[in-house]
Amino acid sequence: MSNRPRTDRGGFGVLAYVYGFVTLVGLAVTAGTGYLLVRGPFLGGALLEPVPLMVALGGFVVGVVVLAWGATRAARVGRF
Template sequence: MSFRGDTRGIGVVRLFLTVVSSIGLGIALGSSFLIVRGPFLGGPALDPFPMMGALAAFIVGIVVTSWGTTRMFGIGTGA
């Protein structure tokens, strides 16, 4: 039984990858707000260590979103 060939519904794997992509996008958006709010939105800038943490979270969010979407659409699988 192949989950990728499931034409009757969304499929369990596709649903899981959608959730993973959404979580990664939420992490990226939340951390980018923390990075941008000081210089561009008139709020206080973060201290250096929290700023580096927000930058690391942003990079992790982008990687998780990219992984989830490429797996969901089958990019690079050769099929």
């Protein structure tokens, strides 16, 4: 039997929802910037100019980091 205090959500507290939201934001940023990066070469669109391309690449990297951080924190908070 666990010594963990019981909550009304069976172990899921408010932090699990916050980290889940952070994960969804990271996923949205990664998907949006990833689309901007691949739409030119792979989907028949125009390639971005160099500066917006680098901004999109930076946003993609930041999105992946936020996604990974939020997902690992949500998994840690949500484990039983």
